[in-house]
Amino acid sequence: MQLIFEKHKEGRRGFSYGVLDVSFVKPLAEKYCRKTPAQLPGLSELDVVRHYTNLSRFNFSVDTNFYPLGSCTMKYNPKFTERIAALEGFSQLHPLLPQLSGGGMLAQGSLEVLYESEKLLAEITGMSAFTLQPMAGAHGELTGVMLIAAYHKDRGFRRKYIIVPDSAHGTNPASAAIAGYQVKVIPTGRDGYMDLEEYKKQLNDQVAAVMLTCPDTLGIFNPRIKEIADLAHSVGALLYYDGANLNAMLGKCRPGDIGFDVVHLNLHKTFATPHGGGGPGAGPVGVSQKLVEFLPISRVVRRSDATFALDYNYPKSIGYIAPFYGNFGVILKAYAYILALGKEGLIKAAEMAVLNANYCQARLKAYYDLPFDNHCMHECVFSAARQAKNGVRALDIAKYLIDQGFHPPTIYFPLIVKEALMIEPTETESKETLDAFIEVMIKAAKLAQTNPELLCLAPVTMPIKRLDETRAAREPNLRWKS
Amino acid sequence: MSYIPHTQDDIKQMLSTIGIKSIDELFKDIPVALVPKSFNLPAASSEFAVTRDLSNLAAKNATGLINFVGAGFYDHFIPAAVDALASRSEFYTAYTPYQPECSQGWLQAIYEYQSIICELTGLDVSNASLYDGGTALFESMMMAVRQTGRNKIILDRGVNLIYRTMLYTYTSNLAIEFVEVPVEHGQSSREELFKYLDDQTAAVIFQNPNFFGAVDDYSDVVEKVHKFGALAIVSVYPVSLGMLKTPGEMGFDIVTGEGQSLGIPLSFGGPYLGFMAAKSQLVRQMPGRIVGATIDSDGKRGFVLTLQTREQHIRREKATSNICSNEALCALRAAIFVSLLGRDGLKELAEHNYQKAEFAKERLSKIKGVQVKRSSPTFNEFTVLLPMDADKVVQRMIAKGFACGFPLGRFYKGMDNYLLVAVTEKRTQEEINQLAKCLEEILCS
Numbered sequence: 001m002q003l004i005f006e007k008h009k010e011g012r013r014g015f016s017y018g019v020l021d022v023s024f025v026k027p028l029a030e031k032y033c034r035k036t037p038a039q040l041p042g043l044s045e046l047d048v049v050r051h052y053t054n055l056s057r058f059n060f061s062v063d064t065n066f067y068p069l070g071s072c073t074m075k076y077n078p079k080f081t082e083r084i085a086a087l088e089g090f091s092q093l094h095p096l097l098p099q100l101s102g103g104g105m106l107a108q109g110s111l112e113v114l115y116e117s118e119k120l121l122a123e124i125t126g127m128s129a130f131t132l133q134p135m136a137g138a139h140g141e142l143t144g145v146m147l148i149a150a151y152h153k154d155r156g157f158r159r160k161y162i163i164v165p166d167s168a169h170g171t172n173p174a175s176a177a178i179a180g181y182q183v184k185v186i187p188t189g190r191d192g193y194m195d196l197e198e199y200k201k202q203l204n205d206q207v208a209a210v211m212l213t214c215p216d217t218l219g220i221f222n223p224r225i226k227e228i229a230d231l232a233h234s235v236g237a238l239l240y241y242d243g244a245n246l247n248a249m250l251g252k253c254r255p256g257d258i259g260f261d262v263v264h265l266n267l268h269k270t271f272a273t274p275h276g277g278g279g280p281g282a283g284p285v286g287v288s289q290k291l292v293e294f295l296p297i298s299r300v301v302r303r304s305d306a307t308f309a310l311d312y313n314y315p316k317s318i319g320y321i322a323p324f325y326g327n328f329g330v331i332l333k334a335y336a337y338i339l340a341l342g343k344e345g346l347i348k349a350a351e352m353a354v355l356n357a358n359y360c361q362a363r364l365k366a367y368y369d370l371p372f373d374n375h376c377m378h379e380c381v382f383s384a385a386r387q388a389k390n391g392v393r394a395l396d397i398a399k400y401l402i403d404q405g406f407h408p409p410t411i412y413f414p415l416i417v418k419e420a421l422m423i424e425p426t427e428t429e430s431k432e433t434l435d436a437f438i439e440v441m442i443k444a445a446k447l448a449q450t451n452p453e454l455l456c457l458a459p460v461t462m463p464i465k466r467l468d469e470t471r472a473a474r475e476p477n478l479r480w481k482s
Numbered sequence: 483m484s485y486i487p488h489t490q491d492d493i494k495q496m497l498s499t500i501g502i503k504s505i506d507e508l509f510k511d512i513p514v515a516l517v518p519k520s521f522n523l524p525a526a527s528s529e530f531a532v533t534r535d536l537s538n539l540a541a542k543n544a545t546g547l548i549n550f551v552g553a554g555f556y557d558h559f560i561p562a563a564v565d566a567l568a569s570r571s572e573f574y575t576a577y578t579p580y581q582p583e584c585s586q587g588w589l590q591a592i593y594e595y596q597s598i599i600c601e602l603t604g605l606d607v608s609n610a611s612l613y614d615g616g617t618a619l620f621e622s623m624m625m626a627v628r629q630t631g632r633n634k635i636i637l638d639r640g641v642n643l644i645y646r647t648m649l650y651t652y653t654s655n656l657a658i659e660f661v662e663v664p665v666e667h668g669q670s671s672r673e674e675l676f677k678y679l680d681d682q683t684a685a686v687i688f689q690n691p692n693f694f695g696a697v698d699d700y701s702d703v704v705e706k707v708h709k710f711g712a713l714a715i716v717s718v719y720p721v722s723l724g725m726l727k728t729p730g731e732m733g734f735d736i737v738t739g740e741g742q743s744l745g746i747p748l749s750f751g752g753p754y755l756g757f758m759a760a761k762s763q764l765v766r767q768m769p770g771r772i773v774g775a776t777i778d779s780d781g782k783r784g785f786v787l788t789l790q791t792r793e794q795h796i797r798r799e800k801a802t803s804n805i806c807s808n809e810a811l812c813a814l815r816a817a818i819f820v821s822l823l824g825r826d827g828l829k830e831l832a833e834h835n836y837q838k839a840e841f842a843k844e845r846l847s848k849i850k851g852v853q854v855k856r857s858s859p860t861f862n863e864f865t866v867l868l869p870m871d872a873d874k875v876v877q878r879m880i881a882k883g884f885a886c887g888f889p890l891g892r893f894y895k896g897m898d899n900y901l902l903v904a905v906t907e908k909r910t911q912e913e914i915n916q917l918a919k920c921l922e923e924i925l926c927s
Contacts, residue, residue, distance in 0.1 A: 001586075001590065003590070003593075003594060003597075004594050004821050005594070005597065008824075011826075012824070013822075013823065013824040013826050013827050014561075014563070014821070014822035014823070014824060014827070015561050015563075015822040015823050015824075015827050016827065016830070017827070017830050017831060017834050017907055020833070020834055020837055020838075021910055021911045022837055022838050022840075022841035022911045022914070023841070023911065024837075024840065024841045024844050025837050025840070026837070026840045028697070028725065028726075028836060028859055029859060031699050031727070032697050032698075032699055032726060032727055032859055033725060033726065033727060034604075034723065034725065034726055034727050034728050034731060035727070035731055036604075036731075037825050037829065038601040038602050038723065038724070038825055038828065039601050039825065040598065040601055040602075040820055040821070040823070040824050040825040040828060041821055041824060041825075042824035042825060042826065043821060043822075043824065045561075045563055045822060048563060048567075048818065048821050048822050049563055049566070049567060051821070052567040052570070052591070052818055052821075053567065053570065054587075055586075055587035055588075055590055055591055056567075056570040056572035056573050056587050057572060057587065058584075058585075058586040058587035058590070059572045059573065059576045059579075059584065059585055059586070059587040059588050060576065060581075060584040060585065061571055061572045061573070061574075061575040061576040062571075062575035062576070063571035063572065063575045064571075064572060064575075065584075067576075067577070069577060069580075072577055074575075074577060075485075076485055077571075077574075077575055078485060078529075080529045080532070080533055082569070083533070084532075084533060084536045084537070084540075085749075086565075087536070087537060087540040088540070088545055089537075089539075089540025089541050089542070089543040089545055090540050090543065090749065090750065091747040091748070091749050092545040092557075092747065092748060092749075093543045093544075093545050093748060093749070093750040094549060094551050094555065094557065094748050094750075094885065095555060095748065095750050095751030095752075096551050096553055096555065096888060097544065097547075097551070097885060099892065100551075100873075100876050100877070100880070100885070100888070100889070101873040101874070101876055101877045101889070102876070102877035102880055103876075103877075103880065103885075105544075106543065106544035106547070106880070106885075107543055107544070107750065108542045108543070109538075109539035109540050109541065109542035109543040110539075110543055110750045112539055112542070113536075113539060120523065123520070123521070123522055123523055124521070124523065126518065126519065126520075135613040135614065135617070135752060135753070135809075136613060136805070136806065136807035136808070137806065137807060138794070138804045138805055138806045138807065139613060139617070139805075141804065142652075142804055146651070146652075146654065146655065149654070149655045150654075158655070169794075169795075169806075170793075170794035170795040170796070170797070170798045170801065170806075171794050171795075171804050171806050173794075173798040173799035174794035174797075174798060174799055174801045174803070174804035175804040176799065177799040177800070177801075177804075178624075178803070178804050179655055180655035180656050181655075183798075183799040220511075221511040221512055222511075223511050223512075223513055225516075226513065226515065226516060251518060251521045252509050252512055252517075252518070253509075253512045253516050253517070253518065254518045254519070254521070257516055257518060257519050258516055266807075268807065272485075274571075274574045274575050274811075275574075275575065275576065275577040275578075275807075276573070276574050276576075276809075276810050276811030276812075276814075277573055277574070277576045277577065277578070277579065277588045277591075277592075277810040277811055277814065278577060278578040278579070278588075278610065278611075278771065278807060278808050278809075278810035278811075279611070279753075279807040279808040279809045279810050279811065279812075280613075280752070280753035280807070280808075280809045280810075280811060280812060281807040283807075296651070318651055318654065319647055319648075319650060319651035319654075320616075320644060320647040320648045320651055321648065321651055321652070322613075322614065322616065322617075322648070322751075322752070323554075323555075323614055323615070323616050323644045323645070323648070323740075323751060323752075323754075324750070324751025324752065325750065325751050325752070326751070326752060327752040327753040327754075328749050328750040328751050328752050328753075329747075329749045329750075329752065329753050330752070330753055332536075335536075336532050336533075336536055338523070339524065339527050339532045339535075340526065340527055340528075340529060340532050341485075341526055342523060342524055342525045342526030342527060343521060343522075343523035343524065343525060343526075344525070344526060345486075345526045346523065347521075348486055349485075349486065351505050351508070352486050352488050354508045354509070355488070355493065355496055355497070355500075355505065355508060356496075358496075358500045358508060359496045359499060359500060362499050362500045362501065363499060374511075375508070375510070375511055377508075377511075398581060399581075399583065402581060402583055402584045407581065407584060408581055410580075413795065427485075427486050427488075428485050428486060428487070429487070430487035430488070430492070431487075431488070431492040431495070431496060459583045459584075462583040462584060462586070463586055464582075464583060464586060464778040464780075464782055464784040465583070465778040465779045465780055465782070466583065466778060466779050467582050467583070467776050467777070467778050467784045467785075467786050468776045468777055468778070468779075469776065469786050469788065471776045471777065472774040472775070472776035472786045472788040473774070473788050473789055473790075473791075476607075476765065476774050476788060476789060477774055477775040477776070478593075478596055478607050478608070478765070478772060478773070478774050478775075478788075479593070479596050479597040479600045479606075479607065479608065480593070480594070480597040481597075
């Protein structure tokens with residue numbers, strides 16, 4: 001499809017601000033003005049509408065396709081939450097209003113949403129308090145690691161290392177490094193669990209924290225998690241919970257009860273807010289009692305007269321990590337979702353998510369290698385190593401799935417599984433959808449034996465075929481030029 | 483539960499396929515000792531009831547005030563087509579376009595967004611978005627630290643205090659040395675700045691227009707910054723670029739900013755849009771996703787995520803940033819917004835903002851005891867000196883239906899009587915006159 005710039009026609013435009021209604025006009029001095037106008041496209045409103053409408057049709061999305069992208073929890077995003085976030089009372093509210101003198105009463109509705117959301121998330125996770133400010137999961141990780149640093153510093157000794165298993169999301173070690181820590185990586189044992197012996201060897205009083213994902217990225221719940229937690233605490237290290245996989249745990253197990261000190265959640269995963277083509281998400285961070293005083297400011301408090309206010313009086317706070325109160329629009333949608341599902345609904349979501357993943361695992365395990373044949377939680381991780389012997393890689397299977405109308409699973413992650421295919425169906429998919437997907441996966445496994453070339457040519461039904469990614473990286477073309 | 487499709491029969495069949503008897507068996511790896519101590523949540527509520535309750539909360543927010551508060555976050559009009567197009571669920575229920583063949587719509591839209599950011603700022607390359615203007619500024623600072631191997635940052639006090647505070651938070655465990663340079667008569671003090679600029683400096687960071695709304699031409703400073711081998715960074719207000727000299731024209735190396743003004747609702751502070759553009763030689767230091775054009779096996783143009791060896795999913799602790807999820811949907815809104823306006827519309831939008839603010843300056847300066855600061859040109863926001871505490875004035879103006887501005891005493895010591903007033907294209911001459919009249923009533927009573 002043509003670029004929008006290639007549809008430009010001089011003199012055409014899709015929006016006008018009308019006549020300037022002020023009676024006094026004064027030019028800005030030449031030296032402050034731009035010399036060359038931005039070469040932006042000029043199109044009619046219909047041109048623009050048609051361009052983006054047509055572009056949208058070139059995407060797979062949850063609303064159009066099964067999207068079992070592992071670790072991303074691509075569940076259905078209820079429509080009513082969109083309508084709530086669009087209410088003028090929420091969407092038009094300037095974030096600085098409650099910071100004006102006497103302005104606290106101007107934002108009571110939004111402050112209440114924030115306050116109540118924090119309370120609900122704290123109960124769901126078993127943590128003492130939450131900040132809703134982090135704007136994505138990785139942002140929550142960075143915030144969490146900074147809280148850990150502040151805690152140790154306050155006790156007089158910052159410590160040097162953060163322990164991360166090799167199955168962790170890449171964001172974990174990256175967040176630790178950006179906060180100034182060195183990363184120690186613990187390998188996964190043959191049983192699919194973190195190597196406990198190696199872990200014990202690496203644990204010492206220089207370790208600031210241990211970052212764990214639970215269930216981990218293999219979709220496995222480690223039954224010895226409590227022991228791992230206690231070991232960390234025994235050397236004074238804190239325990240960090242990557243909540244990417246919380247969907248499996250709702251009402252079944254709470255990080256706070258295990259002993260985790262810091263938790264980040266991904267509201268766009270567990271709490272059904274849309275992923276928006278890469279974002280916005282929201283990555284609230286919950287903490288145990290000993291870290292509450294370090295949380296970012298501002299915090300929302302409930303006063304004795306039942307009104308809500310912003311409170312900045314936390315002398316040990318790490319400070320500002322966001323301009324305001326987080327991705328409010330996203331938090332609001334998650335809040336509405338939690339209220340709609342309620343206690344039983346959230347538990348049911350976890351149960352059906354785990355049922356769906358186990359069903360996929362059970363039906364596919366005769367056709368694909370299952371590197372860790374454990375009972376899985378919300379997702380299952382297969383390997384296409386068997387197919388690779390015939391020249392069919394995980395990538396080829398992914399492309400074949402596209403031709404069959406399915407978004408592929410996450411591939412090549414976790415890094416510890418060769419030719420990984422990471423399937424997270426989520427609870428909102430029906431048995432019929434799973435069966436259709438499974439049939440295609442089985443067909444792909446069979447084709448890998450009988451007609452591997454066919455898979456290597458896929459996809460053939462999309463507007464484009466396989467793209468030359470090497471060329472994209474070697475000769476970067478990152479923008480249109482006139 | 484309407485979002486869960488499983489019938490009792492489905493569940494039975496699926497359990498039998500798995501080879502277990504009950505749902506509980508699925509959770510048998512969780513030790514009994516770890517069963518939640520409490521899970522005390524409200525019961526389910528209907529879509530109708532939740533909508534009603536939250537609509538009631540929305541109604542408790544005062545969005546009916548005539549708004550002259552900006553301070554980096556502006557009340558602009560959003561054309562209906564922006565909402566209509568960004569509401570296509572083929573966009574908003576997709577995720578990061580890891581699989582390019584079934585994500586060409588998103589990838590092309592991001593490529594176009596990157597091109598728009600480059601055109602607006604006059605720089606060479608843009609990424610696919612960051613969280614907000616503040617985190618974008620932090621990321622740009624870290625780019626400069628890595629690129630130069632130095633750790634001293636000169637920070638102009640005209641940079642929004644919120645952003646400066648964020649930089650301090652993020653670097654609290656890193657060995658970064660900050661020097662702040664004062665603002666004199668609205669603009670950055672060259673004299674002070676050059677005192678600190680040396681061959682240990684990684685970057686000098688400005689904001690244009692600065693927090694006080696003042697517009698500057700930093701060309702002279704940027705030239706000097708480069709002589710010391712440092713990078714020049716600026717945080718900008720994108721609407722102003724319809725009119726103002728671009729960061730590219732001034733020679734800046736990296737530009738970042740808050741993209742909220744490009745078709746994104748104020749929404750009580752987010753989701754917003756951090757944007758970033760840089761000179762092409764810095765592209766491998768950039769954080770976040772970048773989309774590039776390439777060809778498919780038939781030679782047809784297509785788009786992919788590229789230069790991924792910078793990113794956390796590949797480089798882990800050695801990545802340029804930890805960012806994974808970004809603000810793609812907000813970037814899409816910005817791209818649609820700018821595409822609708824086009825080059826003429828964007829210029830017109832900037833003009834309207836500028837001229838209305840000039841009109842407001844003229845009108846407010848006629849109030850007895852009110853002094854409009856005119857030592858430097860401004861874009862759509864300016865400071866006024868009131869004969870009394872600005873905080874009190876703001877409070878009284880709320881009662882008259884106005885959010886009349888942001889009191890600078892909140893952020894700057896000794897500026898208790900200063901008010902920062904923003905005037906966007908949405909404010910009419912009539913509203914500006916009313917603002918002046920109400921201010922007059924308060925100040926002269």
